[in-house]
Structures are given as structure tokens and as C-alpha cells.
Amino acid sequence: MSKQSYHVNTQDGAAVYSDRVLKIYDWWVLGFSNRLAWKCPTHTVLLPFFRQYLSSNHLDVGVGSGFYLANSPDHPGQKLTLLDLNDNSLKAAGARIAHLQPTLVRDDVLQPGGAIGDNRFDSISLFYLLHCLPGNMAGKAPTVFATLGSHLTADGVLYGATILGDEANHNWLGRRLMNLYNRKGIFGNNRDTLTSLQSALSERFAKVAVWQTGKVALFRAQMPLP
Numbered sequence: 001m002s003k004q005s006y007h008v009n010t011q012d013g014a015a016v017y018s019d020r021v022l023k024i025y026d027w028w029v030l031g032f033s034n035r036l037a038w039k040c041p042t043h044t045v046l047l048p049f050f051r052q053y054l055s056s057n058h059l060d061v062g063v064g065s066g067f068y069l070a071n072s073p074d075h076p077g078q079k080l081t082l083l084d085l086n087d088n089s090l091k092a093a094g095a096r097i098a099h100l101q102p103t104l105v106r107d108d109v110l111q112p113g114g115a116i117g118d119n120r121f122d123s124i125s126l127f128y129l130l131h132c133l134p135g136n137m138a139g140k141a142p143t144v145f146a147t148l149g150s151h152l153t154a155d156g157v158l159y160g161a162t163i164l165g166d167e168a169n170h171n172w173l174g175r176r177l178m179n180l181y182n183r184k185g186i187f188g189n190n191r192d193t194l195t196s197l198q199s200a201l202s203e204r205f206a207k208v209a210v211w212q213t214g215k216v217a218l219f220r221a222q223m224p225l226p
């Protein structure tokens, strides 16, 4: 990865993913919370979106439990690289798709140490990671997009989803979870807006699409700018 970085505490957004938490992650986040708090269902919105751009040369960033990869069809000759700051996530996700022999890379997407080298990918997914990073979009997103953009092939696509901040007008459950998670540093998304996400992507990519389902922003970016 390139050496651009944004110096903040990124540990809290990753450390919560213990083996125990990862065991209930699919049920709690992808089932319960996506349906009732974030109003962006996994099986009808997020999983089809993940599958849509998954290529045979793919980098998944912020892997969590590995649910999306484990529930996507394999491409012939599939090459998968998993990047995460947390070894538990890498192990859990890696084990779920062990038959594909993924490459596991431990690195911090906000303070990259270059662990991914010069590798380039035809698709890079970034699902539910931006909202775990501290700071507003203008602070955190440029580093992430510059870094990941430098690992895309010329025709490659970066795509993902992130839970929006207070402007999304969260429901009672969403507000409770937002307050708790932001207080503990598990989320850093209070000030994240759709417009700030769009601006950060447009600074780094020539072709950008951003849209919203429930309280979640979905995005796709192509053609990284030099």
C-alpha cells in the first residue's frame, strides 16, 4: 500500500472483533441491525451488490466474519486477498473461504504500512469499514481512497457501503447504537454524510456513483485520478 496516512487511533474500530463477537456478527449486524436499525437488508441489497462487482482478482478490505465472500459464487481461477487490521477477522474470514486459499494481509487502511506491496486488483470491496474509522469523511476518506485507488487496475472498480451519521435521521434503535458505538470508538461516523462521501470519492476517481438505502450509503468508483 502507498504510504499516505492519517494519524489517529484506529485500534478501537478494529479491536472489538474478538472471536466471540465474530461468532455472532452475522446474526447481530447483518441480520438484526441491518434490518431494524440501518434499514439496509443484507440479502436483498448488500449481498447482491457485493456479488455484482466481485471479480476473479479481488481485494476485500475490512473482512469481518467473511460473510459476503462465503456467500458469493466462486469465479474460475479466483484470486482473493483479504486485508484487515485485526488478526481475528483475517483468521475467521480466511477459514470460511479456505478452499480458495486467500492471501491474508494485516494492515491499517488509514495508516498503511505497505503490506500489500505493488499488487493491483480488478475489484476492491470496502463494506462497513469507513464508518468504523475515526474522524469525518474529509479527514479519513482521502487516505483510504488514495491508497486503495493505487491498487486498482485501469478497468478496476472500488465499491462498498458505509453507515451514515446523524444526518441520516436514525430511528430510536439506530440512535442508541450510534451513540454507544461512537462513544466506544467502534464507530467514528457521527459526522459522515452522503455529500462528503461523494466529494471524497470525486477527488480521487473520475467515475463515481453514490446512493442511499435506509441509513446506509452505497458507492462505486472507477478510473482513479493520478
Ligand SMILES: C[S@@+](CC[C@H](N)C(=O)[O-])C[C@H]1O[C@@H](n2cnc3c(N)ncnc32)[C@H](O)[C@@H]1O
Pocket: 010, 013, 014, 015, 017, 030, 061, 062, 063, 064, 065, 066, 067, 083, 084, 085, 086, 089, 107, 108, 109, 110, 111, 126, 127, 128, 129, 132, 133
Ligand atoms: C464492521 S466490520 C465489516 C465486515 C464486513 N466487511 C461486513 O460488511 O460485514 C469492520 C472490519 O474492518 C476492520 N477494520 C477496522 N478498522 C480498520 C483499519 N483501520 N484498517 C483495516 N481494517 C480495519 C475490522 O477489524 C473489521 O474486520
